[in-house]
Amino acid sequence: MSTENENTVVPLSKRKIACKDCSLFQICLPVGINGEELERLEQIIQRRRPVKRGDHLYHGGDPFRSIYAVRSGSIKSYVPTESGNEQVTGFHLPGELLGLDAINNRIHPCSAKALETTSVCEIPYDQFELLSNELPVLHRQLIMLMSKEIFEEETHTLLLGKKSAEERLAAYLFSISSRYHRRGFSASEFYLSMSRNDIGNYLGLAVETVSRMFTRFQEDGLLSVERKHIIIHDLERLKLMAGAVPGKCGEQFFCLGSS
Amino acid sequence: MSTENENTVVPLSKRKIACKDCSLFQICLPVGINGEELERLEQIIQRRRPVKRGDHLYHGGDPFRSIYAVRSGSIKSYVPTESGNEQVTGFHLPGELLGLDAINNRIHPCSAKALETTSVCEIPYDQFELLSNELPVLHRQLIMLMSKEIFEEETHTLLLGKKSAEERLAAYLFSISSRYHRRGFSASEFYLSMSRNDIGNYLGLAVETVSRMFTRFQEDGLLSVERKHIIIHDLERLKLMAGAVPGKCGEQFFCLGSS
DNA sequence: AAATATAATTGATATTTGTCATTTTTTGAT
DNA sequence: ATCAAAAAATGACAAATATCAATTATATTT
Numbered sequence: 179m180s181t182e183n184e185n186t187v188v189p190l191s192k193r194k195i196a197c198k199d200c201s202l203f204q205i206c207l208p209v210g211i212n213g214e215e216l217e218r219l220e221q222i223i224q225r226r227r228p229v230k231r232g233d234h235l236y237h238g239g240d241p242f243r244s245i246y247a248v249r250s251g252s253i254k255s256y257v258p259t260e261s262g263n264e265q266v267t268g269f270h271l272p273g274e275l276l277g278l279d280a281i282n283n284r285i286h287p288c289s290a291k292a293l294e295t296t297s298v299c300e301i302p303y304d305q306f307e308l309l310s311n312e313l314p315v316l317h318r319q320l321i322m323l324m325s326k327e328i329f330e331e332e333t334h335t336l337l338l339g340k341k342s343a344e345e346r347l348a349a350y351l352f353s354i355s356s357r358y359h360r361r362g363f364s365a366s367e368f369y370l371s372m373s374r375n376d377i378g379n380y381l382g383l384a385v386e387t388v389s390r391m392f393t394r395f396q397e398d399g400l401l402s403v404e405r406k407h408i409i410i411h412d413l414e415r416l417k418l419m420a421g422a423v424p425g426k427c428g429e430q431f432f433c434l435g436s437s
Numbered sequence: 438m439s440t441e442n443e444n445t446v447v448p449l450s451k452r453k454i455a456c457k458d459c460s461l462f463q464i465c466l467p468v469g470i471n472g473e474e475l476e477r478l479e480q481i482i483q484r485r486r487p488v489k490r491g492d493h494l495y496h497g498g499d500p501f502r503s504i505y506a507v508r509s510g511s512i513k514s515y516v517p518t519e520s521g522n523e524q525v526t527g528f529h530l531p532g533e534l535l536g537l538d539a540i541n542n543r544i545h546p547c548s549a550k551a552l553e554t555t556s557v558c559e560i561p562y563d564q565f566e567l568l569s570n571e572l573p574v575l576h577r578q579l580i581m582l583m584s585k586e587i588f589e590e591e592t593h594t595l596l597l598g599k600k601s602a603e604e605r606l607a608a609y610l611f612s613i614s615s616r617y618h619r620r621g622f623s624a625s626e627f628y629l630s631m632s633r634n635d636i637g638n639y640l641g642l643a644v645e646t647v648s649r650m651f652t653r654f655q656e657d658g659l660l661s662v663e664r665k666h667i668i669i670h671d672l673e674r675l676k677l678m679a680g681a682v683p684g685k686c687g688e689q690f691f692c693l694g695s696s
Numbered sequence: 697a698a699a700t701a702t703a704a705t706t707g708a709t710a711t712t713t714g715t716c717a718t719t720t721t722t723t724g725a726t
Numbered sequence: 727a728t729c730a731a732a733a734a735a736t737g738a739c740a741a742a743t744a745t746c747a748a749t750t751a752t753a754t755t756t
Contacts, residue, residue: 259681281584325540331590338597
């Protein structure tokens with residue numbers, strides 16, 4: 179949560195932090211981008227001042243202008259429905275993108291709300307498109323990330339379609355753990371930035387069911403939970419409880435959370 | 438079901454049917470591709486002999502080589518799970534793509550099985566990538582289609598997370614109807630190529646529940662169903678029964694099924 | 697710091713949908 | 727055409743989870 183100077187949109191070049199110095203570098207841009215290409219990409223990336231908890235990056239229905247990468251903090255994506263309800267469609271942790279569902283229609287189908295003070299990189303899509311004409315590697319990278327997103331949505335479909343409440347929460351916690359771990363944080367101890375309500379919504383469960391499951395997990399000695407602070411005591415067991423994983427995993431051909 | 442000469446892989450150039458003559462042209466390639474570009478794309482597209490009902494296009498775990506577009510017939514995508522179960526993740530009707538979830542890992546996370554005799558266009562991905570270096574419009578088009586797929590997965594998440602059995606089946610039938618309609622077929626009368634089992638699996642419901650819902654819909658005069666043959670008597674009511682749609686729809690900013 | 701609002705937990709009960717068992721219908725094979 | 731196997735429909739019942747209500751804990755505001 180480094181509070182750099184907090185102004186409105188400032189070109190990256192005017193700031194100290196460049197992609198190549200960013201801790202998310204290898205997550206955002208894992209493959210074959212060279213120094214010169216990176217520099218040109220950086221020139222179009224905008225770093226905005228951090229958004230505060232509860233603020234929206236965009237609302238469902240807004241015109242699409244940019245895709246975003248989370249630098250720090252976390253974002254919740256949700257589909258607002260007519261009845262005033264919402265369906266949470268995902269949580270975005272550092273190094274993850276959002277807004278990819280809006281490219282086709284040029285309108286955001288989802289809203290994106292900060293769960294805590296959050297910094298994002300904004301990539302204006304028109305400029306990205308122009309630059310990609312010269313640097314096909316950018317398109318290629320985006321396609322990879324979108325493919326990954328599609329796969330992850332399928333994993334979530336599997337969860338919603340086939341898993342019990344217990345399996346859902348276990349899978350959820352395991353996923354969060356893996357993603358933090360990948361970012362260099364502890365896999366066994368972390369703070370959940372989202373409410374029980376959001377978790378339940380995302381997992382297709384009532385809040386009360388989520389609460390009860392947390393209680394049960396704690397009674398079983400699987401983890402300690404105190405409000406949003408989670409300590410996993412047995413990651414292996416958590417993984418087992420999460421049940422089915424696409425492709426039978428078992429190291430057969432790939433694993434959730436691998437890049 | 439035009440039974441052309443049924444051999445193994447034959448370059449498109451050797452055949453009579455070109456993309457520009459294909460009835461799916463505007464669905465596969467809706468935007469800004471000119472004649473010359475199209476011709477170069479056609480040169481890499483392979484038309485294989487139709488796959489028979491029950492045959493697989495690929496299995497989960499297979500190395501990724503191509504993406505596919507359905508020309509006629511239908512394909513079921515499913516995630517095989519360790520327990521021998523499966524989770525159906527989607528049905529692909531004419532004009533729709535599959536295999537996009539495998540680009541990132543270069544391994545198919547899903548299996549794809551023909552529900553009836555089905556013709557597909559195969560687009561070898563390496564060649565597509567090479568060609569895209571010269572024709573960025575191809576990448577752009579793929580990104581659009583992937584964005585749309587991500588959006589559709591979110592719609593499915595909304596269905597699995599928030600809807601009752603009745604709403605699920607109504608939403609499903611409305612989706613199928615819209616997709617056929619878009620392809621120029623009747624919106625109110627069609628044959629379902631998938632079993633009740635597959636439908637239930639896809640919707641996160643037991644087969645029996647699907648059966649009962651069909652019966653109820655018929656008793657309500659909403660539709661006539663005879664095995665796989667469906668006649669919708671009141672499309673508007675079906676749409677209403679389907680409930681929540683991303684973005685409040687109501688023509689506010691977009692509608693399911695619009696391109 | 698007190699007061700108020702919000703979030704989380706817990707218990708009791710209701711409801712939807714799943715499971716099991718059976719019958720009927722349809723499809724495919726010999 | 728007959729038989730066997732698979733798919734679909736229907737009924738009875740069970741179970742998981744949602745809903746409702748109440749309590750407790752935690753944040754937020756003044």
